Amino acid sequence: xxxxxxxxxxxxxxxxxxxxxxxxxxxxxxxxxxxxxxxxxxxxxxxxxxxxxxxxxxxxxxxxxxxxxxxxxxxxxxxxxxxxxxxxxxxxxxxxxxxxxxxxxxxxxxxxxxx
Amino acid sequence: xxxxxxxxxxxxxxxxxxxxxxxxxxxxxxxxxxxxxxxxxxxxxxxxxxxxxxxxxxxxxxxxxxxxxxxxxxxxxxxxxxxxxxxxxxxxxxxxxxxxxxxxxxxxxxxxxxx
Numbered sequence: 046x047x048x049x050x051x052x053x054x055x056x057x058x059x060x061x062x063x064x065x066x067x068x069x070x071x072x073x074x075x076x077x078x079x080x081x082x083x084x085x086x087x088x089x090x091x092x093x094x095x096x097x098x099x100x101x102x103x104x105x106x107x108x109x110x111x112x113x114x115x116x117x118x119x120x121x122x123x124x125x126x127x128x129x130x131x132x133x134x135x136x137x138x139x140x141x142x143x144x145x146x147x148x149x150x151x152x153x154x155x156x157x158x159x160x
Numbered sequence: 161x162x163x164x165x166x167x168x169x170x171x172x173x174x175x176x177x178x179x180x181x182x183x184x185x186x187x188x189x190x191x192x193x194x195x196x197x198x199x200x201x202x203x204x205x206x207x208x209x210x211x212x213x214x215x216x217x218x219x220x221x222x223x224x225x226x227x228x229x230x231x232x233x234x235x236x237x238x239x240x241x242x243x244x245x246x247x248x249x250x251x252x253x254x255x256x257x258x259x260x261x262x263x264x265x266x267x268x269x270x271x272x273x274x275x
Contacts, residue, residue, distance in 0.1 A: 049202075078261055090203075090251060090266035097261065136202055140260040146193060146208035147216055148264060153202050 047072045049139050051151035058127055059159050066122045066154045068137030074098075077141040079113065079120045080148070084134040096120065127158045162187065164254050164267035165234075172273045173242050181237040181270045185254030192235045193264055194220075194227060197249040209235060210258060242274045 048071040081093040104111045108125045134153040165184040195203040205219040209229035229235040253264035
């Protein structure tokens with residue numbers, strides 16, 4: 046069975062603050078992929094990143110960075126110098142080897158960035 | 161380079177009617193996935209299809225729901241005799257091939273409202 050937990054239901058920050066969104070996962074698979082998606086108020090789902098279970102290097106893309114720690118089964122997402130346009134619901138997802146095609150999503154974290 | 165297309169974007173049905181949701185995958189993608197998002201919740205897997213085949217329907221309710229992905233044309237998610245509890249956003253995703261490593265690219269969703 047796969048499970049993704051995003052313990053933070055809602056986060057509110059002021060523009061330019063840094064914010065970290067937590068994601069903890071459970072899987073019996075030794076081979077799996079982790080994903081982050083953004084769902085802005087308009088409702089569509091935007092793919093942000095994919096990371097495989099063998100690659101624990103942190104990744105940075107502009108103001109976004111991801112910290113994958115296999116030892117704690119976490120894949121956290123940090124936004125540096127947040128902007129109002131970052132306001133959205135962010136979902137972490139897991140796809141394990143034995144559940145091909147069947148991604149498991151967390152319940153999402155609603156991020157509000159105030160001007 | 162069109163993305164995943166879903167129509168209609170919004171659908172209103174009365175209890176007992178049928179709802180048909182359509183999904184055209186990205187060009188070159190032959191694998192389609194349907195997810196349901198209830199209000200304030202994450203996405204829940206429903207069904208995974210390849211052309212003319214249902215690969216995994218473990219997340220789909222046994223009654224009233226069916227899905228198909230014909231050789232020609234879009235994938236269809238069909239809900240018969242809708243009830244108020246079916247009100248949700250239904251997202252379709254596609255990938256070039258199946259597998260846990262594939263990134264699923266999502267359409268804009270269909271918001272179904274059952275009166």
